[in-house]
Amino acid sequence: MEKSDEKLQTFDAILSARSPSELQAFLHGSTDTERSKFATRAIANYKAACKPSEETTEVGGFVFHTGRSHVDTFDALAVLVTASEKQLKSLTWGILLSKPFDFSILKELKPKALRSFGDVLLEQSDSYFNLVLELCKIDVCQTPTSDAAVFAWQNTGSRHLIHDAKAEDISPLLLEPNFLNDTIWRFFEANSNQGRSLASLDRYRADGGWAHVIKSLAEQGHISRDRLLRESLRALSRDFPQNSSSWFSNFHELLRPSIEERMALTEQYANLLGSTIPPTVSFAVKALTTINKSRPLPQDLLVKYIPLTFRLRQKGPIVAALALLEDGATLDPVFAQQCTHIAVDALQHDALDVQAKVCDILERFANTNDGELSKQLKTYADTISSSARRRLRPLLGTLEDTEFQPVKSAASTYVSADEQTTGWPLSYCERVVPIQNAIELLSKSAYCLEHPHLVNEMEQVTDAIARIPIVYNEPTNNLIAPLRARALKLLTGNRSNKQQLQIAYADFIQCALEPTADLRLHETDKLYPLVDFVQLQFKAILLRIKKGIYLPLLSTPTHIGGWIEATQLIERHKEWNAAGLNPTDIDLTLTLLRTPEGERAKLTSHKDICIDLRTAFETVSSTAPAESIKTAHQSKDTSSALCLAATYMRGPIDTAYLPDFGTGALLRYAQEPSTINLQAICLPGLRECVLAAGVRQAAVTLDGFSAYEHGISSYFSLLSQSGAPLETKAYELMAIGLIHSDIACLVLTRDACICAIDERRLSVSKLGRRLSAYIHSGKNRPKRLVASLSEIARLSETHASAVIQILESTLQGEMRMVPVGLASLLEFYQELLVEQNGSIKNIDTRKYLETLPTGGKTSKLAKALLSM
Amino acid sequence: MADTYLEHTYHYLTPSVLKTSSGSAKLLLATSKQAEIYPYFFEGNLLQPHATAKLLLVLSKLVSTRFYTPTNMLEKAIAEADPVVTSGGGLLRFEGFSACCSTYARIDITPEGYKGEIVENGTTNVDFNAPMRATLAMIRDQDLLALSVGEAEVVLKHGPEQVVEKKVKLPYRWLKGFVEVQAYQAKMEHCLTLGRAETIKFLRSIPSQTSSHSDFWAIPAGKGLRLTQMANSSGVKVGGLERLRLLRDLAPLADQLRIFAPSNGESSEWQLKCGGLNFTLTLTAESSRGFSGEGQVLDSLAFAQSNNVSKVLAALKWQSKLEPERLAAICEIENDKVKQALSILGSRGLVGFDVDRGYFHRELPFDIEKVETVHPRLIAARKLLATDRVTINKSHEDSIEAYVSGTDTRHFVRLASAEEKCTCPWQVKYEGARGSCKHILAVKLMVNQLNSNI
The missing domain is CATH 1.25.40 (Serine Threonine Protein Phosphatase 5, Tetratricopeptide repeat)
Structure with missing residues (x-):
């Protein structure tokens, strides 16, 4: 060969000319080491050729890049005969598939780097399968052995399978020694690849696919049947994922091992x-x-x-x-x-x-x-x-073994007390401690901005902003600047991962801290009517404080959960009266929604309470005809939020219709935990409506579709409030929660049941009826129900007794069809009765079990229960 | 852009392999070269073959698992990192760390778990490859399982074509998380213990489809545990519940489950005892939080006294249990200085922590020095100081007030004996649970500097 520089120049010229014959002549007789000196140039040439050109086309004002690469098989050839294994691995070879390929130079030179090229190609794509076969045939590549090669065989090779695999003819491809001696046995060793496996390949083939072909190969004596039996068991012992291991067990059975063959494999079966x-x-x-x-x-x-x-x-x-x-x-x-x-x-x-x-x-x-x-x-x-x-x-x-005690005798029976717990809510809910000074206000504001789900704390901050003038001195200035900067950043930055309420509060706070600033969010994006509703409050507060008027909000909760105590309300009103100002419509509306029924009676005729609020209280509790309401609210526009709220609360409340007090239905689109929490504390007196919204959302997400993204679990946390009354929607939500797939919802519901049983608030018959509706419907989830009830029952004898009664209420009524999975419920029921040394006392439950059709496990269980 | 990865290469003379014959097997774990030597740690038999195999498989599964994928993640998950093995004080320990940096696992094979000879002490990586894992799945208790960690004669037996070299990019975040786990473990207290049946029941009650973003508490219920979402001081707080599913398949092998947690509930440790084997799983508060971002060692790193650290380091001899009092006597420094030094050595990957035995000597086989310099918050704090952005406003005997100029505002920092406050969003949000913010660190550095100059 010529001297080095000259050789390189010659090589460059050959690359430019793209002449395979010249290349072959140039490299004739060279060694791998000699050719490797040209690799860099060949690779650079190949990469440049693969790069699309800069051509563009303009159509209708849009520019499209239409450039293409001009790579040719020659460019790839030059690399193949010069590059190292490592260099070959780093490139892609699509060109080899798109144009005919001249193998002669490869046949002559047989570069060592190409020995494992088959594995390299197949690891990139199965599409190279035929090319690799060709390269193996001419002894350029050795038979690929990687898992990728096996999958390529399985996938691409299956196209060579004849459609009627039961016929005697088998594709010659599958009779090649390499395949029969090596590749086919690798089928039993390679794990599935990205969901592709023999199971997935054969699943939809009417001709049985690989399973039948391999079986035919054995029947015709091309491969050992004994070895197939052993290897299929060996493959199973590798614990491949379930969806791919099933192919091996099915294949094993397809071979129909004789009893003698099975006996010879006893140890292998046992190992499995x-x-x-x-x-x-x-x-x-x-x-x-x-x-x-x-x-x-x-x-x-x-x-x-x-x-x-x-x-x-x-x-x-x-x-x-x-x-x-x-x-x-x-x-x-x-x-x-x-x-x-x-x-x-x-x-x-x-x-x-x-x-x-x-x-x-x-x-x-x-x-x-x-x-x-x-x-x-x-x-x-x-x-x-x-x-x-x-x-x-x-x-x-x-044995006198104290640990192994006799079965417990009849347990302390659960009996529910009055469901409407006396003292609710103020005796059960923690009292709110108001913010005392500006420093505390600023610190808490900063904290709430980072924790927008803490709506009770946000209410305290809102009230404090309305009530406490901020004096700008060193201690407050230290906190104001960073707080304002943070609020502005939240407001102006990327909002996609922030909650709507957080942005609304940030807006409010930055405005409150800067006397000349205006609210940037004049309205939210209309998807959150509740946030719009609360913003009315913010606007009213900002208007007042800019005039230097600081007064407590009437509607600030005095207790966690959004409740207001009458005595506090009266004191606040006195301040307003002394200032000679009227509270805003929004403030009065929230006050109405947050005043418990028991407190309203103390306020309806109190002289310090403003006329509008008194009238609203009267409207809510009035039994007078609806026409008289308009007359009562003479001082107010009947389309005002307060009138709308009073009319709504007067009832009868249909939870199918969402309350709308002027900004849109307040319970729409609450898909963020913070907004759902806000619903709860804005509408504590309309708890059933809030829970009804929760039931709708929970039903949609019953089997796990984005329950978390919808913040559903926030509804369930309302159930577990200590002392809270449980009415229709609460039981509906509880029933659906006990069978929900989202673990947060499930656990919260169990917590709620346990708490309600502890406090004797739970009506077992009401819950049982709701559960009965579910088990006799398409929403039946018996395993989840048993798991939930089991968790509750094991806490104590009382809880077990409550669960027994729930089950009895569930197993009642007319049965059109035997519910799916009823056996698991009956089994669980039986266990509880054995534990409690009890029997079925409820006549309706007995009737239900007696109507079960005979035959089957369910019927046997029913009989066993009835005979206890 | 600064490097965020450590280029690391595993050098194995051969791949690890499980050789099986009828009724017996030998697991040959290849050790990665350390200072030109392929370490040889152990030769013997495992007394609980199936359990050991199962534990190793779960550990192997963990290192390639990502429990959390950030929405803006563009890069691939880190290449599978091989587990780390430590031989010391009669114990063989295998450690692994999840790709998302939120979960740490360790297998301890105690002397009750093997019969054989600890040949040498040390730490290195071991090769875990797919074929070896596939055959490990086939091990049953009735099989005899011999174990070699490293090999006695390595020079002549193997040709170069068998050498296994794996180049991996280990993110600094991953490395930092690995070293910071011990800072959490050192604060853990024992909370609950469950027997085998209740362990199985509890772990099997965690749904398969769980991908939970909520916090739960595992609280006693009868003889077992149940989950609740109501904060409970008698329970253990667990976030990222799906991580506990790793223990589900191991539950039938366990005699008991012991649960540990620090008082602030910011992490938890779940330890299965299986005869002579322990499997420990340590979790951060949430799947989305890696150990590396937790900043538990920042204060120690910031104020390290290198003399003490060197003395304690010199006293480490691969002990499986480091006793601070004893080290204090050997090094002639106070007990609390030893503890601080151990914490720093932990952050350099030179000691680990076992809730049963305390600190143990092991040297993570990575170049941790670089990692130590890449602690973003500490670097940021030092930068704040260096660019004169820290001003001490008031200094009293028991409190200090300072200003630190940030990007768009000036933050107010107050340090007192019972509190550390800063007006930055990080500190407001986490209130110190994830270590001090850079502003507080900067003020502390300044105070330290001023005190040193006096």
Whole structure:
């Protein structure tokens, strides 16, 4: 070859000329090392060729980039024969797919770097499959062995499968030695790739896909059937994800192993009992059961492998495995004793069926004098179900074991007190401590800006701004500047991740701190009528303080939750009266909404309360005809917020219609926790309306669709307020909460139930009726319901008693169809009754169970319950 | 733009492999080169093969898991980082850290968990690869499982074609989180213990589809635990509940679950005891909060006295349990100075913390020095000081008031014995729960400087 610089120049010229024959001639006889000197140039040329040109086209005033790359296969060829493995990996090779490719130079030179090029290409895309096959055929590449190659084979190779795989002809591609000796066995080793697996490929093929082809290959003697049986089990032992491991178990069964073949694989099946994939364990148990029917399974195998199943969450495979153990015990009394020790450990599982099976084994085979067994049982005494404990008690009757107590006698029965708890709300809600001075006001304002969900604190800040003049001195100036800067930043910055209420408060605060500033948000974006409503208050406050008028808001809550105490209201009114000013419509409206019913009576005829508010109170409690309301509100425009609110509160309140006091329906579009919290404290007297909004949102998100994004759990937190009355919508929300998929909603509802039971506020019949509506509908979620009720019941005998009564109220009424999953509810009910040593006393519940159709597990459970 | 990654290379002579034959297996964990040597830590048998295999698989799963993906994240998740193994004081420890920096896990194999020989002490990475993990899944308790961490004869056996070299980019944030975990653990107190059946029940009650943004409290309910959303002082606060699902498959292997938390509820630790094995999972308050942003060691870093740190460092000999009193005697410094030094050494990755045993010596096999200099808040505080943005306004015996000029406003800082206040949004929002803000740190640095000059 020519000298170095000259060679490079020659190479450059060849690149420019794009002549494969010249390239081949130039590189003829060269070694890999010699060619590598040209790699950089070749790569630079290739990259430049791949880059699209700068051409643009203008259409209708829009500029489109229409440039294309001018890369040719020659450019790629030059790289392929010169670059190193690492360099090849860093490039993409789409051009090799789009144009015909001359392999002759590669055939001649056979660069070492291309030996693993097949894996490189297939890792980039399956589309290179055919190209790689060609390169392997001409011995440029070695057979790819990576997982990517396997998936490419599975995916692309499946297109070569004949449509009728049951026919005898198989594609010649699949008869190649490389495929039969190596690749096909890798199918059983490679895990799924981004959802692609043999299972997903074969799922929708009418011809059975790979499973049938591989089976045919074995039937025709091209591959070993024995090896297929073994490898499919080996693949299962790798614990691939469930959706891909199913292919291997199905394939194994497709081969229809004979009983002799299965017996030869007994140990392998048994090993699969330790799999973490439940269907794999089920498959293994089924196979062992088949073997067991022909020949008893070896005892050491049972001892070694059966306990592995106890770790599973699913009960089915465990029960089946215990059945195998039971069969082994039946054959040998000595071994039976060992079986009892093994079976006891299955009591760690909380499924009733599993525990029942263990009891079956122990009742049949346990030796009552076996001290070791008793000790073992003792470790589970506290955690097994009541029915299991009852069955096992006679076994251990000789033991005086204080930990293993007899089943509890009839529990303290839950009886609900008056649902309308006396003293609600003021006796239950914490009193609010007003902000005392400007420093506290400024500190709290800063805190609230960072925690917009703390609406009670925001109310304190709003009131303090209205009431406390800020004197600009050093201590206050220290706090004002950063607070104002922060408020402005929130207001003017990116709002996409901020809550609407936070922005509204930021607006209010920056305005309050700067005497000449105006509100930047004159209106919010109309999606939040409640925030618009509250902004009316802000505007009124700002107007006053700019005139130097500082007065307390009438509507500031005196208690957490938005409530106002009468005595405080009177004192505030006195200040307004002394100032000779009338409170604003918005302030009066919020006051009306926040005054509890019990406090209104003290205010209706109090001389210090303004006429408008007194009239509003009268309207709310009046039984006079509706026409008289207009007359009563002579001093006020009947379209004012106060009149609208009074009319609405007068009732009857239909929770299907959302309250609208002039700015739009207040309970619309509340999808942020802070706004939902604000709803609750603005409308504490319309609690049912707020909860009704919650029911609507919760129903839509029942199975987990963006419950968090909608802030739904904020509605559920209202349920758990201590002392709060529970009415229709509360029970609806509670019922839906007990079966909700969002864990926050679920846990909050359970907290609410527990609290209500503790305070004897819960009406078991009302909740039961709501639950009954759900279980007899398309919203039936029996497992979630059982989980929720179970969590509540285990707290105490009283809670268990309450749950029993709830269940009895649920299992009533006309049954058009047996609800799906009723068996799990009945099972749970039965356990509770056993625990409580009780029986069904409710006649309607008995009637309901008696109407269940006969046959099946549900019917058996019903009969067992009725006979208790 | 300053580097935000540490380029790190794992050098393994061979890939880790699990060799199986009928009824027995040997797990050969390849150790990464440290100072030109491939460490050889352990040779022996594991007494709980299935449990150990299972724990290692969960640890491996954790290091590639991201429990939180920021909305503006453009980069890929960090390449899978290999777990760290430490041999010291008779224990073998494997540590891992999630890609999102919110979860730390550690397996402790105590002397009750193995039968064999601790050959050497030290810390390095171990290779965890896909084929090895696939075969680990097949280990059952009835199998004999031998373990080698490193190899005795490495020079002649293996050819260069088997060398495994993995280049990874370890974000500084990830590294900082790894080292800051111990600062949390050191403040933890034991809260609750559950037996096996109740552990299984509780962990299985966490729904599979949970991706929770709310805080929960795990509180006693009967003999077990239940979750509540009502703040409860007798319970343990848990955010990012989905992280606990990692423990679900391990629950049947455990004898008990012990739960630890600091008094402020800003983190929690869940420890499964499985015979001679412990599996520890330490969580931040929320999935979106990594340990690295928590600033627990900032004060220590800011005011480190290098003499004391060097003395304590010199006294570390791979102990699995470092006793401050004993170290104080050896180093001839006060107990609280030893504790401060240990905290600093922790922030350099030179000690870890075990809630049962206290600090233990281990040296994370990363170049932590660079990381230490990249503590954004500390750097920002030093910059504020260097650019004369800190002014002490009033100084009393028990309080200091200062101004710190920020980007668009001037912040007011007040330091007193019982409180540290600043008007910046960070401090207002977190009130010190995530460490001091840069303004408070800057004032403290200034005060320290002034006191040193006196």
